Amino acid sequence: MAYSVFIVGMAGSGKSTLTAAYLEWLKAGEQDVIVANMDPGATALPYNPDIDARQYVDVQKLMLDYQLGPNGALIMASDLLADHMEEMREEIDAANPDVVLVDTPGQIELFAFREGGRFIARHLTEDSQALIYLMDAPFSRSPLNFISNVFLAAAIESRITQPQIYALSKIDLVTEQEIDEIVTWATEPESFDIALGRAKELNLSLLVKDLANAVFRTGLLSEPIPVSAKETTGLMELNAAVTRVLNRGEEASA
Ligand SMILES: Nc1nc2c(ncn2[C@@H]2O[C@H](COP(=O)(O)OP(=O)(O)O)[C@@H](O)[C@H]2O)c(=O)[nH]1
Ligand SMILES: [Mg+2]
Numbered sequence: 407m408a409y410s411v412f413i414v415g416m417a418g419s420g421k422s423t424l425t426a427a428y429l430e431w432l433k434a435g436e437q438d439v440i441v442a443n444m445d446p447g448a449t450a451l452p453y454n455p456d457i458d459a460r461q462y463v464d465v466q467k468l469m470l471d472y473q474l475g476p477n478g479a480l481i482m483a484s485d486l487l488a489d490h491m492e493e494m495r496e497e498i499d500a501a502n503p504d505v506v507l508v509d510t511p512g513q514i515e516l517f518a519f520r521e522g523g524r525f526i527a528r529h530l531t532e533d534s535q536a537l538i539y540l541m542d543a544p545f546s547r548s549p550l551n552f553i554s555n556v557f558l559a560a561a562i563e564s565r566i567t568q569p570q571i572y573a574l575s576k577i578d579l580v581t582e583q584e585i586d587e588i589v590t591w592a593t594e595p596e597s598f599d600i601a602l603g604r605a606k607e608l609n610l611s612l613l614v615k616d617l618a619n620a621v622f623r624t625g626l627l628s629e630p631i632p633v634s635a636k637e638t639t640g641l642m643e644l645n646a647a648v649t650r651v652l653n654r655g656e657e658a659s660a
Contacts, residue, residue, distance in 0.1 A: 408533040409652050410506035414562060415540030416555070417512040420575040420635055424540065425509040426452035427635035428644070432505060439505040440498070444526060445512055446483035447476070455509075457497050459483075462490040480516060488522040491529050498531055506531055518562045527566045534655055536648045537568040540575045541630055546588050547580060549601040553618050556592075560621050569651035572630035573644055578637045585632050593629050595622040 411428075413421045425441060432439040443455035446463045463486045468479040498506055508530065510517040517523035527535070539559045546552040563570055572592065577585055591598040595618070602615060621627065631647055633640030 408504050408531075409648075410508055410531045410533055410535050411648055412508045412510060412527060412535065412537045412568070413540065414510045414514060414517060414537060415575070416514055416542065416545075416558065419540040419542040419545075421512075421540055422448065422509050423452055423635040424538075424573070424575060424633065425507050427638050428641060429453055429507055431638065431641040431645070432507075437505055438503045439507060440501050440503040441507045441509065442494070442498070442530070443509050444487070444517065444523075445509060446487060447480050447512065448509075451509075453509075456501060457494050457506075459487055462493065463487055477513075480511070480513060481520065484511060484516040484520055484522040486522075488525040491525065495530060506533075514558065514562075518558075518565055524566060527568070534652045535568045536571060536651050537562075537566065538571045538573050538644070538648070540573050541588075543574045543577050543580045543585065543588065543632070546574065547584050549591065549598065549605050550614065552588060552591055553598070553602075553614055553621075556621055556627055557617065560624070560626060563626055569655055570626070570628075571644070571647045571651060572628060573640070574630040574632045576634060576636070577632045577640070578634040589630055589632070592627050595619065598622075 413425050415421050429439060429441050440456040441453055442457035443451055444459050446459040447465050448460065463483040465479045465483050468474055468482050469476065472482065474482065539562065541555045546555055559570065574585065574588060591601060598618060599615065631640055631643050633644055
């Protein structure tokens with residue numbers, strides 16, 4: 407089964423680094439894999455993209471030509487990228503890989519909330535797709551940050567309906583105990599409630615509590631898989647989760 411895996415998450419959550427580590431891991435397992443960089447604003451990438459958004463749109467040139475700041479130019483770039491969908495698709499078809507890893511823009515809203523990103527997610531390949539949502543572990547140690555991440559993931563799920571996998575990134579920067587705590591928040595809403603109760607921002611936490619309960623009730627949040635791209639840990643488990651959701655999708659559509 408050929409498939410593509412989109413890697414999404416907040417700016418700095420480790421998408422590009424994980425893309426590089428996952429790519430190497432798949433290659434080591436002799437998988438026929440290519441990688442697409444969909445971030446037109448990427449400067450240095452930790453991998454060599456086979457397909458590269460920067461070949462199609464030039465953010466610096468847009469800034470100059472249209473007198474835009476960096477954010478305006480990135481928005482324009484991601485909208486323009488959709489016009490090059492066919493060409494990127496042809497590149498992928500020509501390579502005919504089993505797996506396409508897709509690294510998405512640093513600014514998550516470009517991919518998740520603009521039509522261009524949605525269009526790319528829909529049309530880049532016809533193969534099955536999975537989406538890995540990265541939650542930065544050091545950031546997610548605070549219950550309010552953790553749940554903000556969950557809200558964002560829920561917003562993405564509501565816009566781009568692909569099987570979603572959660573990965574807890576950069577676990578080399580937190581303790582085992584912190585990893586366990588975050589994983590438990592995701593799987594046992596009561597434990598999250600308790601942690602939230604201890605948070606200082608009480609007014610905020612009432613609103614958060616209601617929203618969190620609503621999201622937990624949807625059952626969309628699954629157990630995050632702890633990974634470290636730096637130490638290349640958790641990649642086997644991550645890949646197993648990807649395979650599992652893709653197989654489930656296949657069975658559902660069979
Ligand atoms: N310690 C550690 N740092 C990481 C890890 N993954 C990413 N980083 C760092 O986090 C920063 C942002 O990573 P990047 O992959 O560019 O994030 P992106 O914006 O989501 O693509 C960089 O400085 C990375 O070196 C990890 O597993 N462990
Ligand atoms: Mg990146």
